[in-house]
Amino acid sequence: MRSDDRALLKSTPLFSDLPATAIDRLTYTAFVQNLPAGAVLFQQGDQPEFLYILLSGRVALTGRSAEGDEAVIEFFRRGDVFIAPAVILDLPYLMSTRVLQDARILMIPAEHFRDVLARDPALNAALVRELARHWRLLIRQIKDLKLRTAPQRLAAYLLDLSGGHGGNVLLPEERKLMAGRLGMTPESFSRAFAQLAAEGVTGRGRNVVIADAAHLRGFCAYDDIL
Amino acid sequence: MRSDDRALLKSTPLFSDLPATAIDRLTYTAFVQNLPAGAVLFQQGDQPEFLYILLSGRVALTGRSAEGDEAVIEFFRRGDVFIAPAVILDLPYLMSTRVLQDARILMIPAEHFRDVLARDPALNAALVRELARHWRLLIRQIKDLKLRTAPQRLAAYLLDLSGGHGGNVLLPEERKLMAGRLGMTPESFSRAFAQLAAEGVTGRGRNVVIADAAHLRGFCAYDDIL
């Protein structure tokens, strides 16, 4: 692990409140792995062997149906810790993970993580907050899927990306993958995007402009559904 | 709080590993409220004032769209602790809560809960596991919504209720509410149920029989999607 990796850990929500010694205790058995885009870290159903922390690159957690089509559950970026719950409970992963952009990943052996967790109150406290935050993201996604139409979901996602204020937005992923995250096909994504032109959303490639954020919030019930 | 309430708390996953003194510390400012079916505990957007533990009765967490229709996110029953994340983070509730069946609810002041949480490592550890478990339930629900059709979702839910083995199942809620939980209208629920007759699912009222669990698992990709 490089020194800037340590600095990165220290800046994440999970580790920022932990003393350096706690971070050391957690990471001294850990190692860094470099993975190219397209690599699969693990498959759903596997028993968890590591806790993963993304040091750089991008990664997607996906679920796969019996027919083989893939739904993105969530994207992760630099600094994110993922699939902690499976490691904590020592239960099979519910999702698969695919590298989207060449990634450096810190891998903490699951057993070791659980050992430290059993002893370190500060880590428990930090993890409670981390899990609580993530819990809310999942609730929002469920409400999104149950209460909004495809164009509304896209609009809400774009507003999230813009921080709610509109203006210029840079799409973080391919449209194909964003479609999966939003629970629709790439074709539907494309049509949803075309439909948002009438609501003041324009753009080419990965650059998108939200002309009237207030109007778009109304369109997708941004504040009502939270 | 009655003595059998204390016994109930002690039997829940969250509190079972906590010493009695910790439970006392947590509950000495708490009180019990009786609420009739139909009562609303709080609305989405409210600032959290209490952590709720259901001592008896049934309750649903729901999200509401701008048009006013309601989607059930999850049901809770005796012994369940709900909306901990909002209380932990002191952020507005993302959902509303409605009493389905006359309920006795233990209410722990949010401020007090956070105080205890800041001091009690055992509570943190228990909460980490509780949140991790719930996190996995939400992931399953998201995969359900993104990867399965309506009849498949119903089939998977029935299998969950039966413990995966089939046989007799007692529906825990009105079909109307189960429809919301599964992300469909009551009409679609009814049709989905009718469709499952071809897969060996029969029943009248709240009593349902799964004739061939293995077959139904195949139908909804029960083991593939997890």
Place this chain on the structure above:
DNA sequence: CGGTTGTTTGAGGACGTTCAAGTACTGTGG
């Protein structure tokens, strides 16, 4: 430059919703 992959667009169809009507339940008061 050609091959590959991502994106858009069109046509047709499946799934699920909406609206509307009818049936079965549940509980209440006579």
Place this chain on the structure above:
DNA sequence: CCACAGTACTTGAACGTCCTCAAACAACCG
């Protein structure tokens, strides 16, 4: 015990959204 009201549940028809399949176009990368 029955009549009744209110609610839940089912069923049918029409509609809309989203998906599938297919093709054209654009962007990227060797």
